[in-house]
Amino acid sequence: MTCTVCLRDLYADELTHQACRPCTDRVGLDLAALAGPNGLYARLADSLTPGGSSSGPAVSGSRTAPLPVRLGPLSLAARGGVVTVLQTWLIDWHDLLGYRHPRWEGGLQQQCDQVVGRLRVLLPWAAEAHGAFDEFARELRDLRRQCETATGGERQPRRVPVACPCGQTLRITLDTAGVRCPACSTQYGHAEALGLPLAERRAAA
Template sequence: MTACTVCHSDLYENELGHQACRPCTERADRNLAALAGPDGLYAKLSDSLHPGAGMAGPAVSGSRTAPLPVRLDPLSLAARGGVVTILQTWLVDWHEQLGYRHPRWEGDLQQQCDQVVGRLRVLLPWAAEAHGAFDEFAGEVSKIRFQCETATGSEKPPRRVPVTCICGHVLKITIDTAGVRCPACEAQYGHSEALQLPLAERRAA
């Protein structure tokens, strides 16, 4: 393996043979960490269940139909089968690949969320090195974080920065850009390569 399976940038010499580069591994770790704890995104889902909760203004209905007593998006994420179950499925898979015994779940869903996130973060370096579906895992954890941020009103759009491709075409990237392809010349940039491109304003100046 010579390229990261997540952002497709070249791996450094000490990462050769790994599934993911260090920046992508650290990004997955941050996404996991954002979910757990009393102030984490999973805990905030319960505060966003009622119509109008987590939104910028009061709930407004354009019809005469009585609103649902709870908002379905945060409910589906917070309930069994949502965030916690998805993460537990990944942990079971990792334990099976490592030959470990089946993980045990204790407490309510919040406690289970904290437990599974903690265990996944411990095993993350191994998964980034050896798990063949690490790119799928990283993508799913990123999606879960985005869904939780959207459901709780915590989403903050990342600032898009214009940079210049080697062909002169302007590309828009963010600090979390996994990779980008130039539509003009088809050049492919990984995460670190994209962040090293010159700012379009400076190039034009």
């Protein structure tokens, strides 16, 4: 059996799980990065106004007035953004477990902290029993990257071309969970994908 997130073979003590231990730990770190007074969600508020983050240089001399808020951070911080996505997942988990509908209290920051805390409590169960844990892990990772970009943190990772033995070029990042070759249908886990030779070097050989 393989991990549904990184696609590597599961160890004997992980065979009843959807995800391996490293992937489960990574999801926990992604959740933790969003919450708290210094978390990514809280930092979105400081990035709402133009020039409010280090994501790019200020531009002067424009003939039109700048937007009063930056739409990228706003869409993530507002209802329907980060908090709503996480709450939707928690509702799904509660339904599957037969728990009552979670209740949200306070403003969006407080709700973010509440839903992250609850998701982290239920994370071991989800990694073992939730059939869409891989989808949750990917969506959470995307949310974290969007928040990092919006707050002037990490940029989108650069994709590196590597060569499948069949000759097909695959594009991966350093944190690629797994990739399937469209030409020969070979499935690579995280470690296997990173172990493939660079496409340029292979072609030049």
